[in-house]
Amino acid sequence: MEKVKVGMIGAGSLANSMHYPSLAEFDDVEFAAICDLDENKLNNSGDKYEIEKRYTDYKKMVSEVEMDAVYIIMPPHHLFDLTIHCLNNKKHVFIEKPPGVTAVQTQSMALTAERNGCLSMVGFNRRFIPVMVEARRIVEERGPILQCSATFYKNTMSPTNPYYGGAIDVLTCDAIHAVDTLRWMGGEVNALASDIRMLGAEYCNSFNSLMKFHGGATGFLLTNWVAGKRVHTFEMHARGISAFIDGNDSALIYSDNNSDPVVLNADDVAGSSESRKSYGFTAESRHFIDCIKEGRMPDTNFADAFKTMELVGRIYLSQIH
Ligand SMILES: NC(=O)c1ccc[n+]([C@@H]2O[C@H](COP(=O)([O-])OP(=O)(O)OC[C@H]3O[C@@H](n4cnc5c(N)ncnc54)[C@H](O)[C@@H]3O)[C@@H](O)[C@H]2O)c1
Missing domain, CATH: 3.30.360.10 (Dihydrodipicolinate Reductase; domain 2)
Structure with a gap:
């Protein structure tokens, strides 16, 4: 695998302050596509990180674009359906904390990841x-x-x-x-x-x-x-x-x-004094990408x-x- 191809779902505030800039500085990562319901946010992040393929429908993005992994960064009560869909389409998935609204949701996501042979990670950056x-x-x-x-x-x-x-x-x-x-x-x-x-x-x-x-x-x-x-x-x-x-x-x-x-x-x-580096966000993404390249399960799976x-x-x- 040369570059890990990552699809981004969610172009909100935390995603833009922590995850986009962290991934953008990795030489072995390529943004394959970006998706957000909000076209302003979609285009702002798409322009900033020069991501050509832009979607407002995540299912369309996942079916049309080749990618190894998906970052799904959005409020916890919106997370579950998207995560299950990406896992069922054999994508490795990174989500922010909390990993869903209930333990049942987290368990379902864990079992779906296992069934599909996907790697998974929750951003417990501490x-x-x-x-x-x-x-x-x-x-x-x-x-x-x-x-x-x-x-x-x-x-x-x-x-x-x-x-x-x-x-x-x-x-x-x-x-x-x-x-x-x-x-x-x-x-x-x-x-x-x-x-x-x-x-x-x-x-x-x-x-x-x-x-x-x-x-x-x-x-x-x-x-x-x-x-x-x-x-x-x-x-x-x-x-x-x-x-x-x-x-x-x-x-x-x-x-x-x-x-x-x-x-x-x-x-x-x-x-570094950049908070994404001193507060663990860049290191957690580095861990996720390394795990994908090495085929091993991330610690905070x-x-x-x-x-x-x-x-x-x-x-x-x-x-x-
Ligand atoms: N680790 C930390 O310390 C930390 C700190 C703050 C927030 N968080 C977590 O980050 C997550 C929030 O991230 P954010 O601040 O970037 O979120 P946000 O609410 O700013 O943005 C979410 C984006 O997702 C988009 N979206 C929602 N549903 C969608 C869908 N179906 N398809 C495509 N796009 C969709 C919205 O339009 C929005 O732009 C939360 O889970 C929160 O708990 C973690």
């Missing part, structure tokens, strides 16, 4: 943030992670659900980043207890959980959407070493009781994403009273 990857590598040199935490705080004071008019809940749509990263740090979850609350709103906007992982580690999820500002941080502890990470900024790594941490600057580790969606469901079911 796992690909260079400073996160480096911090985990340094901590795990001392042994397995014994305790980890993921915080995700936002200030969304809306009394009504801020996600697509209420099509999907806050935990599944967005705080899922913290849930997925806990699985990446700690492994699968044996048992958990959670406190979920509606803080001045008609929807759940605070999700806190204590988790016991199969390997014995302890995990903490701490999130609410009525915080002072957006804060999204992680901790990883192994014997004699602790990493405190803000993926947007830096990782502080303390070891052996030294009060001076090793400081990893997120931009320095990424080699649909079957793996189903486990994160299942954990989201278990958080709701483990409410303590």
Whole structure:
């Protein structure tokens, strides 16, 4: 395979800020075609990335243009039919998080990918943030992670659900980043207890959980959407070493009781201050393209994403009273 031919469905805001520019800089990727219902967006991105074949009907695009893979970047409640169609047409598929609205949708997509021999990937970019990857590598040199935490705080004071008019809940749509990263740090979850609350709103906007992982580690999820500002941080502890990470900024790594941490600057580790690079978006696309070229399943494939969606469901079911 010389260049991986990619069809793009969705020319919206995240797609344009992260996915189009990342793919465009890869020498081994070619945009085969682009599709969006909105002709302005279609032509803006089509012109910018010099994509000749333009469609408003994704089925027509998939049937008329030769391509290896499709990026389907759009709101979660619009995702399912398009993803199943592309998989049934033997295309490898990349989607953003969340991987559908329910765990059932994610499982159906995983099974359809498997049946068709397709590779799949969900953009859980936190796992690909260079400073996160480096911090985990340094901590795990001392042994397995014994305790980890993921915080995700936002200030969304809306009394009504801020996600697509209420099509999907806050935990599944967005705080899922913290849930997925806990699985990446700690492994699968044996048992958990959670406190979920509606803080001045008609929807759940605070999700806190204590988790016991199969390997014995302890995990903490701490999130609410009525915080002072957006804060999204992680901790990883192994014997004699602790990493405190803000993926947007830096990782502080303390070891052996030294009060001076090793400081990893997120931009320095990424080699760039562009957020698509320092925040893992370019690296996740690189992983997807490499997996296609090597015929191996991406780490954040649909079957793996189903486990994160299942954990989201278990958080709701483990409410303590
Ligand atoms: N990883 C992250 O940190 C992160 C951050 C923000 C958003 N996201 C995710 O990105 C996704 C949204 O991406 P976006 O911001 O580019 O979306 P957007 O809403 O800005 O754009 C979606 C585009 O899809 C098009 N579209 C909808 N249905 C279509 C169809 N059937 N055929 C063709 N085009 C269609 C729309 O016209 C629109 O242009 C969401 O899943 C969101 O959760 C992830």
